[in-house]
Amino acid sequence: MTIADFLPSLLGGMAIGLAAAMLLALNGRVAGVSGIVSGLWRRTDTGPMTSLAFVIGLVLGPVLFLAVFGTFPKIEIGTPLWLLALGGLLVGYGSRLGSGCTSGHGVIGLARLSPRSMAAVATFLTTAVATVAAMRAAGLS
Amino acid sequence: MNVARLIVSLAAGLVFGFGLALSGMLDPSRVRGFLDVTGPWDPSLAFVLGGAVLVAAVGMLIVRAMSRPVLDDRFHLPPTRPVDRRLVSGSAIFGIGWGMAGLCPGPAIAGMAVGLPASMIFLAAMILGMAAHDLTKPNVAAPVAI
Numbered sequence: 001m002t003i004a005d006f007l008p009s010l011l012g013g014m015a016i017g018l019a020a021a022m023l024l025a026l027n028g029r030v031a032g033v034s035g036i037v038s039g040l041w042r043r044t045d046t047g048p049m050t051s052l053a054f055v056i057g058l059v060l061g062p063v064l065f066l067a068v069f070g071t072f073p074k075i076e077i078g079t080p081l082w083l084l085a086l087g088g089l090l091v092g093y094g095s096r097l098g099s100g101c102t103s104g105h106g107v108i109g110l111a112r113l114s115p116r117s118m119a120a121v122a123t124f125l126t127t128a129v130a131t132v133a134a135m136r137a138a139g140l141s
Numbered sequence: 142m143n144v145a146r147l148i149v150s151l152a153a154g155l156v157f158g159f160g161l162a163l164s165g166m167l168d169p170s171r172v173r174g175f176l177d178v179t180g181p182w183d184p185s186l187a188f189v190l191g192g193a194v195l196v197a198a199v200g201m202l203i204v205r206a207m208s209r210p211v212l213d214d215r216f217h218l219p220p221t222r223p224v225d226r227r228l229v230s231g232s233a234i235f236g237i238g239w240g241m242a243g244l245c246p247g248p249a250i251a252g253m254a255v256g257l258p259a260s261m262i263f264l265a266a267m268i269l270g271m272a273a274h275d276l277t278k279p280n281v282a283a284p285v286a287i
Contacts, residue, residue: 006185012164013192019157020193021200026149028210028217031157033246038271045217046146053150054157055250061158062167062254073162075252076170077259083241088249088263090238092270095246097278098231099219102245103157105232106190111197112218119224124236125176131240132176141173 020107023054032104033058034095078141098124146212158251164189167252169243176240238270 020031027050039051066072079087095101098120100109105124109117135141165171166189174183209215239245244252244263252260 006188009164009185009188010192012160012162012166013189013194014196015156015160015163016189017193017196017198017200019153019155019160020197021203022156023149023153024210024216025200025204025207026211027146027153028213028215029150030218031153033157033250034271037246037250037268038275041272042275050146050150053147054154057151057154057156058158058161058247058250059253060155061160061251062162064155064159065162066254072255073165073167075168075255075257075260077243077257078170079173079242079259081259081262084244084259084263085266087238087240087242087244088266089270089273090234091242091245091249091263092238092267092272093274094231094233094235094238094270096231096271096274098228098233098235101235101247102239103247107193107197110190110194111201114219114221116219116222116224116228120228120232123229123232124239127233127236128176128240129178131237132173133179135241136177136180141177 016103016107017111020103020111024108030104030108032100032108034092034101035099035104038096080140083135083140094124143212149212157247158254160193161248161251164192167248167255169248172243172245172248173240176243 023029023031036051036054040048040055062072077084100117100120105117105120110121132141161167165186171183171186174181175186204216242263246267249260249264249267253264
């Protein structure tokens, strides 16, 4: 592995951390994507507009990447469509049942040293690794 | 309606989405490669989480020194609760879906910009899954994001 392999990942991760820090320091809100997205239909104290603004910004992020680098980031999907649909259902349902996903628990939760988030991250990393291994064994990936 | 807060939300989403694009997290094959410890494991995405947590932790130190956020009268942080069955079963279900597809909510939303049909199928199913939870368990939905 060379620097070129992990430097964009490190810098991209730092941008994600910066976004989370600024949302908390300025608006007092946690940048958990599943929670924010569900704010589009749930009754919350802020109403749906701040959720909508964040979601629009999130979609514009890759557009900014396109403007800077002249190309969209590479996206390669090898998973069969029926597994993508099943995966989407599980990700959506599980993130709401578990009160957070990779951003809320994985970034803010870990940065706050929250025991709940540490348990959540350990759990979803374990089941994700096991799922990928099972799919490899079954010839599905 | 507070315009300054809306602008901050938009800007935070933009920086977040740019970070996802730069980091490689938008690419499900990279994400699944990171999770594929029994195959040709690609550890580079560990730097995404590492970089994000590092910067967010510095942000937390700054936030701890603030009595309130700049644009609100209090921090809206999730209440401290013990680890319970909902948290663990929800996270377990989430991880299975994440491993299958290589997509989680942030990249699924940001990926709309690129607009691949396969990503859209995942996104639609994810919204359906979220809504299914919130419709069937309306009373347990936490008022804040975590």
